[in-house]
Amino acid sequence: MCIRRGELLKILVLGRGPEVDIRLVSHMSPLMLSRKHCTLTPTADGFWNIIDNKSLNGVFVNGIHLEPLVPYTLIPDDIVQLGIRLQNKTDPEFQYIFLKEPSLTPCHEHGSNKQDWCQNKDGKTGKTDFVEESSRVDHTIDHLATHLQATSSSQLLQKQTKKILVKGQQDVGQNCPEIVEQCTNDKVNDGIAQPGVMNRSECEERDLHRLNLCWQCLVIYNRESILDPQAKTRQKEAACHTMSVMESELQCSICSELFIKAMTLNCSHTFCSHCINEWRNRKAECPVCRKAVSTCTPSLAINLCVEHIVLGMDEDIQQHRRELLAARTKKEGVCVPCIVFLFFKLYFLF
Amino acid sequence: MLCGATMASMQKRLQKELLALQRDPPPGMKVDEKSIQASLTQWIVDMEGASGTLYEGERFQLLFKFSSRYPFDSPEVVFIGDNIPVHPHVYSNGHICLSILTEDWSPALSVQSVCLSIVSMLSSCKDKKRPPDNALYVRTCDKNPKKTKWWYHDDNC
Structure with a gap:
């Protein structure tokens, strides 16, 4: 002007x-x-x-x-x-x-x-x-x-x-x-x-x-x-910086993906729900600090944050995430003990 | 049967670890890129004995094998090649007695942290000798060190 x-x-x-x-x-x-x-x-x-x-x-x-x-x-x-x-x-x-x-x-x-x-x-x-x-x-x-x-x-x-x-x-x-x-x-x-x-x-x-x-x-x-x-270069740099911070801070240390259904343990370390459940089947201690797990709470703030960030990312990343989510949900869906349990429940009901 | 989710998580993790190791390797370490297949399930890492220790100037090779359950399952790590370090926790067939490779494994550990642990284990050695039960173990053990029931008793080395 x-x-x-x-x-x-x-x-x-x-x-x-x-x-x-x-x-x-x-x-x-x-x-x-x-x-x-x-x-x-x-x-x-x-x-x-x-x-x-x-x-x-x-x-x-x-x-x-x-x-x-x-x-x-x-x-x-x-x-x-x-x-x-x-x-x-x-x-x-x-x-x-x-x-x-x-x-x-x-x-x-x-x-x-x-x-x-x-x-x-x-x-x-x-x-x-x-x-x-x-x-x-x-x-x-x-x-x-x-x-x-x-x-x-x-x-x-x-x-x-x-x-x-x-x-x-x-x-x-x-x-x-x-x-x-x-x-x-x-x-x-x-x-x-x-x-x-x-x-x-x-x-x-x-x-x-x-x-x-x-x-x-x-x-x-x-x-x-x-x-x-x-200014454009600066903006790009800033974007790169944000990306790298996200990569490191909002990533599950087990699967190296951005958190999917983040769960926070009593020691304040956060993991994907799928990852930490898988690990807890083997050992009930935090993978990072080895503290015994007593609580495992969903982290709404982290989930919302990751979802918003992913919306602004490339289509490839979004697609990858959808696939991952589908694979994990599917896996949880075909849990054999659950099906057996359901079967028995139905059997006894009728 | 391999689960899709576990397989995908393993791939991404290994890719990320490989990148980190290539970009910023711990001192004296180098990934042998030729040894890595497309599936990333087997890596060879070249390492040097740290300077100022009994292993200064020596070169070793570590073989990492990752199962499809990695990182929930620990990797299989052995020394390979002509030069197996002479150390109270390393058998002459290359098997390593290190708790984080079996019962103390955590999915938050990585190839890099395992390499560092092994270097530090070698560096803290004061007397270069084989484990006392070396001859018997080497004769009777399984090829896979993870099948061995390790008995971790010595925390000094």
């Missing part, structure tokens, strides 16, 4: 509701963000304020939960997090870095104004650095294109970015048709307008300080989209 400061100093509302400026939809948890989650307000002195609109899951800046309705002035490199991190994820879904982008400082075309402005701007270094407007526009458009690329990994985000950019284009279009025309001529194929190109006449009217502020570009990147390849 890239939000740029326009000259209008528009207040932006972010949230999942229909009447917001930037709509954010969570793919993981639909109610993660509130309808009007937070507000970004450009201040007159060139900064942005973020306000938590009493949202359910809150706004965090650098990990600190903001007080609802109390404005916080963002400074570059602040990490803004909307909503909370889900338990099974390493990163929150809505996390952004607040960046200031100095490279988009514009130059003005008009002679005197340009000189003054540039001097004012670069007064400290004593250098005036003027670039022809057309090339400058080109440059900025290129720059913008790279921004879009950076954010384009998420389609939704791209759409949002485009929406914002298009809005910018319309503003500019009303005020300054020539520049838009130039942009379109130069970069038709990009399909991206330059939202930051200022209305020339308005620029002249404003004082230089204000101009400078208006041109200040504030960019919020979606951190996830920038770090996308890395």
Whole structure:
């Protein structure tokens, strides 16, 4: 997501509701963000304020939960997090870095104004650095294109970015048709307008300080989209880690399968029901600690946990498990003493 | 007749143990991959005497045989090859007098833990000699050491 400061100093509302400026939809948890989650307000002195609109899951800046309705002035490199991190994820879904982008400082075309402005701007270094407007526009458009690329990994985000950019284009279009025309001529194929190109006449009217502020570009990147390849690798690693933990912790030490009908002994060691029954026929002691078995209780929590995990696994594993379960149930079903017992019972009944 | 469930559990266990032994073998141990058939019922493990012990530099071979009831039944473990360690608990035909191989077996034990037990049994030996009843036992015993009624009396070695 890239939000740029326009000259209008528009207040932006972010949230999942229909009447917001930037709509954010969570793919993981639909109610993660509130309808009007937070507000970004450009201040007159060139900064942005973020306000938590009493949202359910809150706004965090650098990990600190903001007080609802109390404005916080963002400074570059602040990490803004909307909503909370889900338990099974390493990163929150809505996390952004607040960046200031100095490279988009514009130059003005008009002679005197340009000189003054540039001097004012670069007064400290004593250098005036003027670039022809057309090339400058080109440059900025290129720059913008790279921004879009950076954010384009998420389609939704791209759409949002485009929406914002298009809005910018319309503003500019009303005020300054020539520049838009130039942009379109130069970069038709990009399909991206330059939202930051200022209305020339308005620029002249404003004082230089204000101009400078208006041109200040504030960019919020979606951190996830920038770090996308890395994030994917991290997710994979996390998944692998979870798998290995499961393999070792939720496995029966007798059959080396994920527990099937887990039973916990009085010594707290757990085995499959089939495995421990088989072993108890030979010896009534725990296979791990050799403590005498006095109780053998089904572990509901472990069973549910394993079942849920298996549901998310490959079809092969699920199939293997079904076969195993069938084989074990079958074996229990054809217990010879039970059949004999049943037979005798029926015999005596009639 | 082999029960499907037991057979499946045995296969998975043996596969897992083999992988673990290949990936992370105890020091001086190596599974002889050529000796392992598709059914995984028979393995040969090459082992070295631990350094700093009486068996340093010696090489032995252990033969593991798994029944279809493994891991509920213990594996059959004997020394094979030219070099049978001279040890008070190892007979010259390769049979080992070790309680975990028979009555103290537990299905939570594994090939790896058996190997470690045997290495530690060898390492703790102070006097290299055959068991006192070696000649008689070797003449009269069954081929399968699990058929022997072992008498575990010495816990020092």
